[in-house]
Amino acid sequence: MANLTHKLLAEHLASGRLTPGSDITVRVDQVLIEDATGTMAAMQFEMLGVESIAVPLAVMYVDHNVLQIDDKNMQDHHYLRTFSARYGLRYSPAGHGISHYIHLEHFARPGGVLVGADSHTSTAGALGMFALGAGGLEVAVAMAGYGFDFVCPTVVGVELTGRLDGVAEAKDVVLELLRRHGVRGGRGKVFEFFGEGVASLTTSARATICNMIVETGASTAVFPSDEQTLLWLRAQNREADYRPLAADSGADYDDVEHLDLSALVPLVALPHSPGNVRPVADLPRTEVVQVCVGSSVNSSYEDLATVAAILKGHSVHPAVQLTVTPGSRQILQTIIASGVYEDLMQAGARMLEPVCGPCVGIGQAPTAGAPSLRTFNRNFPGRSGTAEDSVYLCSPSTAAASALEGAIIDASGVLIGPLRPAAPPNPGIHDLHIAGVLPEGKRRSIEIERGPNLVPPPLPDSLPTDVDARVLIMTGDDISTGDMAPDGAIAMSVWSNIAVCARFMFRRLDPEFHDRATEWGGGIIVGGENYGQGSSREHAALIPLYLGVRVVAARSYARIHRRNLIAAGIVPLVLPREADTIVGQRWVIPGLRSALAAGNTSVKADVDGGSQLTLGLDFSPGEREILSAGGLLAHVRTGGRPLLGHDEGSSAGAASAPEFRPEP
Structure with a gap:
């Protein structure tokens, strides 16, 4: 009986066998690139000498380098925008949102294979995709039509039972897996979720788990495509993209573990590793100077509404700076329309634009040695922008309760009001702001802008004999x-x-x-x-x-x-x-x-x-x-990789899009 991972890979398998440790090549439906890795990926794509992308959909997101402290960021953006127009990628401009949230909202489709030049591409596993992060050159090669090569992983089935109770959240699910496996135990593995507990997790909750699963060292994670998937796609006006997908009953896994959602408690990852996990209640009193909510994980509507429900009617502790980052412009619109934005602002939160920002050390660098509590996915030394930082990772409710207390606390004893109902999202905002694809004839006349900051990467000589x-x-x-x-x-x-x-x-x-x-x-x-x-x-x-x-x-x-x-x-x-x-x-x-x-x-x-x-x-x-x-x-x-054809009838083909529009 086949597990879901093998079903997805078998449907896209171009060569090799689905045996752990074997070389396999898969056909790729979608490619995700972001600006931090994108310039190298794009310049290496140009070195391949092809005329156009050869996958149904590729999207370039500008979400990392947007501070523009000098002209280098904008040089990169002009290059990426014109590169995308020339070669047939869609282009999401600075400020429109974080790649993983936008992709989940507008492009991810059940049953597809997504390869991205960002390790957290795995987020799209929440919608039943096989979504894998990779380096820029491997992504460029896949985008050029050569498929994606990797070593077939083992598949760990994670059976979920019960449902989340109290203040335990999806973040605590993945922190529990990190507590079990550390940052090395997932290497060479895909975590596939099944069991009666899956149905209780929303798509946003699943995205949190899939995003952060890579911190175990895992390749990716995948959830079935089910009623929760349909609800998500329907809200995004993409019901036609729905496709039910699940593992066979009694599916074979290389390993199986069990996780009772109802038994989870709020957890926190201590400095300086996502795998250094303990129950929040076990920590000695730890005062914080900063709390940050958002990033490519935990910046969904329900995450921000949870924070607002705890903060409403209160003020952030005077010794704490609280920042909140929505995941996308669509989420920003939704929290404004629903009143969540007002609740957060009234409590004293600093509202940031929907970009990666402090998650990658761009802004909000904390005081050296002073604890900073974040709902982010990584707390490696110095990642915050402060060399001697002290960063803790937690769920949105733990973050909100701690922002009020001025110290890291278990939110179990905090009164949480009802979440504000979400205003209907506006999926059309993506087509308003994400550039479409020009007809091929027009693309060839586009001149790619290359500022002096754009320098092609080095090429290796042949491997020396000795x-x-x-x-x-x-x-x-x-x-x-x-x-x-x-x-x-x-x-x-x-x-x-x-x-x-x-x-x-x-x-x-x-x-x-x-x-x-x-x-x-x-x-x-x-x-x-x-x-x-x-x-x-x-x-x-x-x-x-x-x-x-x-x-x-x-x-x-x-x-x-x-x-x-x-x-x-x-x-x-x-x-x-x-x-x-x-x-x-x-x-x-x-x-x-x-x-x-x-x-x-x-x-x-x-x-x-x-x-x-x-x-x-x-x-x-x-x-x-x-x-x-x-x-x-x-x-x-030198011909070591054959070009692959692609089934144009794939369920993960390119979305319809308006023509390319230059930035104003």
Whole structure:
């Protein structure tokens, strides 16, 4: 009996077998790109030399770099807008909303495959899509019609029973899974939800769970398409997109776990990891200086209405700054029409525009060392924009109650008024503001605007036969891509120029890294467990490539970053636990290229002082081909990837759209 994940993948399977660990290629229905990763994805798409996108729908969202402290952000926006018009993408401008919420509202469809250049693309699993985050180059290749390659995951069935009681929320569901699995336990897995408890979860609640499931290291999550899905699509005037989908009765899973919704209590993730989870009631009194609600998770209408219901008639504690971010312009309209906006404002909340903002360290950086409580999805060190931050993650009701108290508290003892009924959403706002697709004949005459901030990424040379290099840095466990390509207004504004962006790599860990790498002409990066967790940003692979790094050795890797290294032509080797390394140590790895091509599972490194290291070569056949070719772009250009056709009758085809309209 088939689970839902395998049903979705089988319907789109172009090659391979649905066996965990096997290389598979799937046809892609939809592509999501956002501006922070979008410029690199777009420039690499242009390098493929195709005339148009070759998927039914692709949408470019501007939601990250919108602060515009200088002209770099707008340079990027002009490039992305004209790139989208030229190649057939729809374009959502700055201020219209966060990609994942808009996509859920307007584009996501049950039964489809969505690939996005953002790790939280998984949000669309709430509508019964197989939605996967990836690096920009892999997304560009998929958008060009080559399909999407990945290693078939294992499928964990999560049986939900009961229903949420009291003040436990959907955020507590995913925090409970993080409590069980940490930030590494989900690697190589898809979490598929089933059971009688599923029906009680709204689409917004499911989106919260699917968005944040990737913090376990998982590939994605998926819910069935059912009555809740139909209600959501009907409210968005998209009832025709509905398609009932579920696992077969008695479906087979690689593993099964159970979660009783009625037994959940409010939970909180302590600094500095989403996996550091405890019950709120178990915390000692922790006073906070800041509470932030919203981001790509927990900025739905019901999330904001929950916060307003707790705050109504009260004022935020005088020592606390409270910010609220709606997920989209549609949600902003809805909270205004329903009175939620007024309730939040009267309580003292600062209302922010619907963009990513403080979630990625752009604005609202907290005081160093002072606790900041957020409904966001990540609390990695420094992600808030403050190097010595102290960020906690929680549900909307915990956030609201704590904003009143001035300290993190369990909302169980707080009087919560009735939620204001939602005013009917206005789905038409998306067609008013998201640019449509021009006819192909008109697209070819469009000139793409390229400001000086737009610099094409480096291209790897062929993988050297042998490696002779020194260790540049040794990192600890759970190092995030935010440590390699930092968040924040200043660093993110230069993500379109790898040479400038490189100056920020490992700045929090080792301010001398960039200069040392430049002086040594490259080298080897040594990491610990779960190296490269977090964002899909391929800058974390393109910067080392630019600096001359062709080998990384870590004990284990986060999925997307590992694939980004391979796509960039950098070999992610597996480091033995007993390895004893120091910065400056010289490694000579003879025959690395031939060992990869031969299918060897290990290679020897001769180390200073006469010792040897045995390094693992843990790659699928497809990954070995890409590395041997010198990276994914070279692999595609030399014919290593065949173009795929696409079934135009797919249930996840492109939505109708008005013609492209330039920004005023």
